[in-house]
Every structure is written in C-alpha cells, then in structure tokens.
Amino acid sequence: MSLLDRATAPVRTHWRRVFLPAGVVLNSWGNSLYGTPQRNAGAALFLGGFALAFYGMRFWRSFADGWAIVKRFQLWATQRWNELKWQERWRSLRIAAWGIAVFGVILYGWKLLRHIAEEPQRVNEHFLSIPILMGAWTLLPFAAQWAEPLGQSEEQLLERMGARMWRAALGRTVGNTAGIYFAGVMTYVLIFTHRPSLLVPIAITLGAAAIASGHRTWTRLRKLSTQLSKNVRALERDLEKIRSVKHGLDEARDAAHRSWDAVELDLRTNVDTGYAILGTPPLPPEATEALKKRVAQAIEGDPAAAKTVQSNLAKIRAACIERIDSVS
Structure with missing residues (x-):
C-alpha cells in the first residue's frame, strides 16, 4: 500500500x-x-x-460501538423498555403523535383556505400545497393504524376498542377532507388564471362533497356500533340459554353459533371504509380469533370460558353504547 x-x-x-x-x-x-x-x-x-x-x-x-457509555445506555434503555410503565408511555406518545398530525392537517387546511381567500391571485405560492394535501389524504388513515399501541393484551384491546373506532373514523374524515382539498387546490392552480369565475361554484361543490364524505363516515360508524351491540346482545342471550336449557341443547348451541357468526362479521368489518386494506376494524384480527376460540369453548359448556366471554362481550357493548343510533 x-x-x-x-x-x-x-x-x-x-x-x-x-x-x-x-x-x-x-x-x-x-x-x-x-x-x-x-x-x-x-x-x-x-x-x-x-x-x-x-x-x-x-x-x-x-x-460509538466501542464506547462503554453507549453500551450502558443501551442496557438501561432495554431495561426501561421492558417495564410496563414505559410501554404505556410509548403507547401514549404514538397516540399523541397521531393527534398532532391530525391537528396539523386541520390547521394547515384552515390557513391555506384563509390565504387563498385573502390573496387568490397568488396562485404559484400554493402549488406546493398540492403534494402536501395529497400526502395527507393518502397517509393519514394509515397513520391512525400506526398509532394503535402495540403489544396490548386482549383485555386492553377490548377496553380501548371505543377509542380505536373513534380514531379510525376521525382519521378517515380528515384524510378524505384533505383529499378533497387536494382536488380543489389543484383545480384552483390550473384554472384560476384562465377562468376565475369557476372558482366559487367549484369551491361550493367540493365543500358539499367534504361534508357528505364526513357524514357518511360517521354514519357508518353509528350503524356498525348499533348492529354490533344488537348482535352481541343476541349472543349473550343464546349463551345464557345454553347454561339454563334442559332440553334442546343442540338447537341452543346452533343458535349461539349463528349469533357468533353475526358478531364476528361485525368485528371484521372496517369502521371507516369498505376497502379491506385501507380500513380499520373494531378489533385486530388476532384479537377476534382469540375471542372466537373462547366463544366456541363457552358454547361447548366450559364455565371458565363462558365467564371470560361474558366479560368480553360486556366490554364490546360498552365500546358501542355511546354511538348507538337505531334510526341511522
């Protein structure tokens, strides 16, 4: 050398x-x-x-791999990470980050609308808003899924199911509104200098579309909550009938299986959209599978499983109770 x-x-x-x-x-x-x-x-x-x-x-x-202070810090961080209180703090931080992102998109959209209303002739300054709004429209619903705390127990998932459904609906509403904003700003940039008279009717049309999109998302949430609560109540009655029936046990079990099929269908239905990949169901699939096994055990007569299922179903109803709307 x-x-x-x-x-x-x-x-x-x-x-x-x-x-x-x-x-x-x-x-x-x-x-x-x-x-x-x-x-x-x-x-x-x-x-x-x-x-x-x-x-x-x-x-x-x-x-800094060879630095002892770095290794001590890594050991300390690993120990703290495994502590329950630090895991809870991390979960809270993820949800807080999601909330800040949602609030930031709302604030950005409001400021953008105010700037366009005050100085509509400054078209070129708003060109950068197009990719920003497109990114919010595309990524915000996925951010709601990312914000879901990891490593939760089945009990925690059931207790926090209501908050999970609320975040999914809110993220979808703000994301769809950002998408409509994206279409509006792109139209504004492309046509304002040529046909400014179209700006007002386009703004009214897109505003109505944003209201309709948000209304549809929250109506879907209320319908799903109402239907899920109704089907859970039917399953509870069928399970109670299994414990008290003396004759016709097979028919009672068949009825409980049918009731669970309806509940499972609701739990696998997305809260915020009908598209499977893009939406968020009330419970993660693995939690639904675990509940399915316990319900099957309860139907077969396992008293411990029946007690656990009764508690879990009560938590599901509690998560839906504030959104029940029998006329939605």
Missing part, C-alpha cells in the same frame, strides 16, 4: 458520514427559505436535506 493510499484510507472509509451533517444543513437552509419568494426551492431543500440526513444516519451506527 502506497503512502498516499494509507493516508487517505480513513477518508475513503468514512466519507459517507458527511451525508448526515450535510443533510441537516440543507434541511435548515430550506426551512429558512420557506417564508421567502424562494419558497419552492426551500421546500425542495428541506425535503432533500431530510432524506439525505436520514440516509446518512446508517453510516454513524458503528461510530
């Missing part, structure tokens, strides 16, 4: 570590340009710097 190769070996080995600080600098530079006439360039620098910094983080992972 030549002297030059030996001298430049560390540079050739670690030069990619410059991506992280360079990305931070570009990100900060783009942020400082966002409120200036170079707004689009600032947004590009901001996003590009963020991506560059995120990519450069991988080259710093082995930098």
Whole structure:
C-alpha cells in the first residue's frame, strides 16, 4: 500500500458520514427559505436535506460501538423498555403523535383556505400545497393504524376498542377532507388564471362533497356500533340459554353459533371504509380469533370460558353504547 493510499484510507472509509451533517444543513437552509419568494426551492431543500440526513444516519451506527457509555445506555434503555410503565408511555406518545398530525392537517387546511381567500391571485405560492394535501389524504388513515399501541393484551384491546373506532373514523374524515382539498387546490392552480369565475361554484361543490364524505363516515360508524351491540346482545342471550336449557341443547348451541357468526362479521368489518386494506376494524384480527376460540369453548359448556366471554362481550357493548343510533 502506497503512502498516499494509507493516508487517505480513513477518508475513503468514512466519507459517507458527511451525508448526515450535510443533510441537516440543507434541511435548515430550506426551512429558512420557506417564508421567502424562494419558497419552492426551500421546500425542495428541506425535503432533500431530510432524506439525505436520514440516509446518512446508517453510516454513524458503528461510530460509538466501542464506547462503554453507549453500551450502558443501551442496557438501561432495554431495561426501561421492558417495564410496563414505559410501554404505556410509548403507547401514549404514538397516540399523541397521531393527534398532532391530525391537528396539523386541520390547521394547515384552515390557513391555506384563509390565504387563498385573502390573496387568490397568488396562485404559484400554493402549488406546493398540492403534494402536501395529497400526502395527507393518502397517509393519514394509515397513520391512525400506526398509532394503535402495540403489544396490548386482549383485555386492553377490548377496553380501548371505543377509542380505536373513534380514531379510525376521525382519521378517515380528515384524510378524505384533505383529499378533497387536494382536488380543489389543484383545480384552483390550473384554472384560476384562465377562468376565475369557476372558482366559487367549484369551491361550493367540493365543500358539499367534504361534508357528505364526513357524514357518511360517521354514519357508518353509528350503524356498525348499533348492529354490533344488537348482535352481541343476541349472543349473550343464546349463551345464557345454553347454561339454563334442559332440553334442546343442540338447537341452543346452533343458535349461539349463528349469533357468533353475526358478531364476528361485525368485528371484521372496517369502521371507516369498505376497502379491506385501507380500513380499520373494531378489533385486530388476532384479537377476534382469540375471542372466537373462547366463544366456541363457552358454547361447548366450559364455565371458565363462558365467564371470560361474558366479560368480553360486556366490554364490546360498552365500546358501542355511546354511538348507538337505531334510526341511522
């Protein structure tokens, strides 16, 4: 190895570590340009710097592997992570992050509407809002699924089912509204300079579409809650009949199986949309499967399973009780 190769070996080995600080600098530079006439360039620098910094983080992972203080911190973090209270804090943090994202989209849409109303002729300044709103429309419903706390027990899932359904409906409502905003801003950017007279009727049409979309989502939530509560009540009666019947036990069990089929269908139905991949059911599939096994055991006469199922069904009804609407 030549002297030059030996001298430049560390540079050739670690030069990619410059991506992280360079990305931070570009990100900060783009942020400082966002409120200036170079707004689009600032947004590009901001996003590009963020991506560059995120990519450069991988080259710093082995930098401090030999440091004892880092190993002690990793051990401390692992121990804390396994503690119940820290897991609860992480779950709360995920939900708080989702709430901040939803509030941020709402605030951004309100400010954008105000700016367009005050200065409708400044079309080019609102071009960047199109990909932002499109991203909110696409990602916000998935953010609601991401915010669901991981590692919950079956009891916790049942106790928090009402909040899960509420978050799914709210995320879908704000996401759909952002999608309608996206269509409106794109139309505004494309046609305002040529036919400004169309702006008002298009705004009214899209506003009505946003109201109708939100109404449909919450109506779906109320209908599902009402139907689920009704079917759970029927299943409870059939299970009680199994415990008290003296003759016709097979018929009582068949009726309980049919009642469970109706409950299972409701639990596998998405709260916020009819599209399977994009929606959120009242319970995760694994929790529904666990409940299904316990119900089957209760139908066969297992007293311990029957007691657990009775408690679980009561929690499901409690999650639906505030949204019951028999005329929806």
